[in-house]
Amino acid sequence: MLKFILRRILVMIPQLILLSILVFLLAKMMPGDALTGRIAGNANIDPETVAKLREELGLNDPWHVQYWNWIQNLSQGDWGISYIHQVEVTKLLGNRLLNTVNLGIFILVLTYIIAIPLGIVAGRWTNSWADKVIVAYNYLSYATPLFIFALFMLFIFGYVLGWFPTGGSVDVRLEKGTLDYYINKFYHLILPAFSAALLSTTTTIQYLRSEIIDTKVRDFVKTARAKGTPERKVYTRHILRNSFLPIAAFLGYEITGVISGSIFIESIFSYPGIGQLFVQSIAQRDYPVVTALVMLTGFATLIGTLLSDIILSAVDPRIRID
Template identity: 70%
Template sequence: MWKFTLRRILIMIPQLFVLSVLIFLLAKAMPGDALTGAMQANPNVSPQVLAEQREKLGLNDPAWQQYGRWIGNLVQGDLGKSYVHKIGVADLIGSRLANTFYLGVAILVLTYLISIPLGILSGRYQNSLLDKTITGYTYLSFATPLFIFALLILFVFGFQLGWFPTSGSVDVGIDPGSGSYYANKFYHLILPAIAGALVSTTATIQYLRNEVIDTRLKDFVKTARSKGVPESKVYSKHILRNSLLPIAAFLGYDLTGVLAGNLFIESIFGYPGLGQLFLQSITQRDYSVVTILVMLSGLLALIGTLLSDIILSWVDPRIRIG
């Protein structure tokens, strides 16, 4: 296991290098440059000043020199500076990271709390009215675009009923660190977390339902039943454990996805996280922020793949990765 983990980590190094090259080339292919966003924020800047700034920042250098400078600073922990927000990219991401983490954890927990019981019940009582109802819910959830569902939830429970806030992560004027501060942050978190979780349950329910149906027909389950094992224990000790393997395979992605940010949810609910920052940076052409966020997403995807393999081998003792 340790040899496998070390080997996978070493393989990630050239993968990250290729990813960084692709991200840099795509950023260079986009219209404008790093000063375009700053020019939009201050249109009165003279062309001469912009030309001097481009020369000072090395934006006129060959692409390979710019890439070498960028990747060198990145390795040293220097993520660059946001030309729109006028602060370091690390500080800017750090100010949004906690909100993205809270929202990601809330969506992940709600997704599993909803999908695991529904998937087990749907598979156990196949073709029953309960199964058809749950399956109908998954079809409806799968067919509904996330942004439409989120807008509907926001309109009904935020604007019409007024039960939840319609934007932000905390109300203005509340002292940070107090009990009311965290209670208010949780209050702002409820609606976007529910919207994200209800749409995210579809795949888990379907995977778990199909695995329960397939597993209960296998020989070791029939053997357990023939020995007189109670049906409840057959499901809890034999069927459920083996049926959770597909979920374990995706758990690594889900865990790293907690920090990736949710672009649509954060944008629609005005929730200040990394997803909203990414969309704003694209529209404002803040390339230094965009490249770092894309690089962060790629890194999280690679780590998620590694975690999924490790978790899968831990859940199922029959799987041994050398």
């Protein structure tokens, strides 16, 4: 297992290098540069000062020299300055990343709490009325656009009924660190998390239902039943254990979504996370923030792929990775 992890990490290195080159070149092709953010609030700056600043920042250097300097700055935690917010990108992301992680974890937990029991019921009692209801719900959730459903949830439970707040991550009047502060933060998570979770159960339910139906007719299950194994143990030890393999494999990719954030959910609920920040930065052409978020999302995707392979090899005893 250790050799496998080390080998995968070595494979990730050239992938990260290639990603960084693509992100850097795309950023260079866009209008604006590192100097734009520094002089955005000073319209009276003279051309001689601008030329001097460009030389000091190395913007006149060849692209490969600028790329190397950019990589060195990234490795030291210097991701540039936001054009719009006029603060360091690392500070800007740090304030929002925790919000995104909290929301992503809550969505992930709710998704599995809803999807796993429904998938087990649908797979075990195939063609029953419960299975038909679950399949209908699955088709409906698959066909419903997230942004429309989120707007509906916001309108009904936020504006009409007034049960939940309609924006933000916490009441700004509360003192940070108090019990009321954390309760209020959790309260702000409920509506956006449920809105996303109710539609993100589709893949888990479908995979689990299909795997249970397929595993029920396999030879090792028939053999267990022929030996007189109780039906409850047949399901828990044989059917469910093998049926959970695809779910375990996708868990790493789900973790990627925890880090990268939900653009639609954060935008609709005005939730201050990195998903909402990404949309705003693209609209406002805040390229230092955009490049930082693309790099962060790409790195999270690679980590999620690695975690999926590790989880799958740990869950499935038939897989041996040397």
